[in-house]
Amino acid sequence: MTVLSDARRSARSLIGAALLCAGLFPAQASATLPEPLAGMFTAPSDLFVPEPEVTLQPDTRGPALQLVTGGQTTAKALARRYGVTAGAVRTLNSGPGWRLREVRLPHPGVARAPARPTSVQGYTVRPGDTLSGVATRHGLSMVDLLSVNLDRQSLDTLRAGETLNIPTRERGLLVRIKPGQSALSLIAGYGADLVATARANDVLPTELHVGDELLLPGIRAESFRQQLLAAREAERRAQLAYARQQKYEEYLAWQQDRERQRLQEKYARQEKYEAYLAWKNSPERQRQQAAYERQARYEAAQAAARQRTSAAVQQGASLPGRVQTASTNRMGGLAWPLRSFTLTSRFAERDIAFHREVFHGGIDLAAPFGTPIYAASDGTVSASGYGAFGLNVWTVNGTSTVIYGHMSRTAVVPGQTVHTGQVLGYVGCTGVCTGPHLHFEVRLGGQAVDPLALLP
Ligand SMILES: [Zn+2]
Numbered sequence: 001m002t003v004l005s006d007a008r009r010s011a012r013s014l015i016g017a018a019l020l021c022a023g024l025f026p027a028q029a030s031a032t033l034p035e036p037l038a039g040m041f042t043a044p045s046d047l048f049v050p051e052p053e054v055t056l057q058p059d060t061r062g063p064a065l066q067l068v069t070g071g072q073t074t075a076k077a078l079a080r081r082y083g084v085t086a087g088a089v090r091t092l093n094s095g096p097g098w099r100l101r102e103v104r105l106p107h108p109g110v111a112r113a114p115a116r117p118t119s120v121q122g123y124t125v126r127p128g129d130t131l132s133g134v135a136t137r138h139g140l141s142m143v144d145l146l147s148v149n150l151d152r153q154s155l156d157t158l159r160a161g162e163t164l165n166i167p168t169r170e171r172g173l174l175v176r177i178k179p180g181q182s183a184l185s186l187i188a189g190y191g192a193d194l195v196a197t198a199r200a201n202d203v204l205p206t207e208l209h210v211g212d213e214l215l216l217p218g219i220r221a222e223s224f225r226q227q228l229l230a231a232r233e234a235e236r237r238a239q240l241a242y243a244r245q246q247k248y249e250e251y252l253a254w255q256q257d258r259e260r261q262r263l264q265e266k267y268a269r270q271e272k273y274e275a276y277l278a279w280k281n282s283p284e285r286q287r288q289q290a291a292y293e294r295q296a297r298y299e300a301a302q303a304a305a306r307q308r309t310s311a312a313v314q315q316g317a318s319l320p321g322r323v324q325t326a327s328t329n330r331m332g333g334l335a336w337p338l339r340s341f342t343l344t345s346r347f348a349e350r351d352i353a354f355h356r357e358v359f360h361g362g363i364d365l366a367a368p369f370g371t372p373i374y375a376a377s378d379g380t381v382s383a384s385g386y387g388a389f390g391l392n393v394w395t396v397n398g399t400s401t402v403i404y405g406h407m408s409r410t411a412v413v414p415g416q417t418v419h420t421g422q423v424l425g426y427v428g429c430t431g432v433c434t435g436p437h438l439h440f441e442v443r444l445g446g447q448a449v450d451p452l453a454l455l456p
Pocket residue numbers: 360362363364438439440
């Protein structure tokens with residue numbers, strides 16, 4: 001900045017500055033005004049004060065600006081307008097309604113601090129503060145608070161130690177002038193009132209530059225609040241979606257785990273099956289299998305024999321002319337010939353030397369001497385007396401024969417018809433015998449069968 005040294009140039013510059021400050025103090029004109037303007041003012045001599053006794057010298061202390069202001073313009077306002085401290089403004093001379101001031105400008109290498117309206121103050125956020133709490137404490141609506149804090153990203157996040165702007169006078173929109181913008185373009189763009197804006201900022205809009213802050217009184221950031229509300233909603237939705245995604249991933253992990261487990265089980269089964277196959281095809285197993293098969297064939301043959309026996313008895317029982325009692329021959333079977341006994345030898349058993357030499361074709365039922373022996377089935381007595389089994393009784397019914405052996409005494413005679421339960425004789429030990437017992441034998445078509453298969 002050049003220090004003006006010529007009095008005439010100084011006067012023109014003073015007028016220029018005065019015109020710029022038209023909103024702050026009455027316009028003044030000079031005698032050298034162009035012709036079309038000259039007639040607009042009553043008497044230039046009345047308006048224009050005599051030139052002050054000032055000698056302007058080249059200044060070596062650094063860049064400075066000298067200018068005339070109205071009497072109401074404070075040093076503070078001037079200092080803010082040029083982005084300097086109040087101490088950098090000096091009054092060189094003054095008269096009624098005007099002052100000659102010198103403003104020492106910051107060194108060109110030092111960036112000027114961005115200007116901002118003094119009515120907007122900083123508030124340092126304390127732990128536990130919320131936006132709405134801070135707004136209420138300062139008697140502000142949420143929109144009023146947001147309107148001077150357009151850098152907020154969220155309605156909720158508020159960190160202790162950060163600074164909030166608080167409007168202490170006019171409420172309005174606090175904007176920063178960006179490259180390509182000017183205070184005037186912003187005022188016009190937002191439709192703010194020019195004079196009200198100048199008052200609210202204590203500065204002429206033309207004095208503000210890129211980077212400075214400008215309060216646009218009466219403009220409210222309603223849409224900004226809406227935007228933050230929308231952001232909050234979007235965040236909530238995003239969190240929900242995130243939670244859903246988490247759940248889904250948990251589910252996927254669970255499913256994969258389950259699938260892995262299922263495969264492991266499958267492989268385990270497969271291994272077991274293969275082990276089984278290996279065992280099944282082993283020579284040892286095949287020998288075992290052959291043994292089982294022989295056993296099964298043997299058991300099947302036995303079962304078939306029993307069935308044949310049972311069928312034959314039934315066939316015999318259904319012969320015409322036979323007397324049947326309700327209590328016997330149920331299922332084609334026999335009745336027990338003794339009421340009380342001990343089974344001492346089974347069919348085909350080789351328990352004693354005699355049974356090893358001679359096939360045991362019946363069962364031995366031990367009981368005390370004289371125990372009554374009852375007919376196991378209906379029939380006709382074919383023999384009663386000494387025979388193959390000592391003192392014995394044979395009864396015949398169709399193709400079936402029942403033998404009661406080793407009696408001590410018989411109670412029937414040959415040719416006699418007997419019914420089930422009828423006394424045939426008494427337990428004894430006649431014939432080949434080691435103790436009192438009944439030898440009970442059943443023959444079907446001449447073939448001895450196991451009586452236990454026919455007894456209840
Ligand atoms: Zn016997």
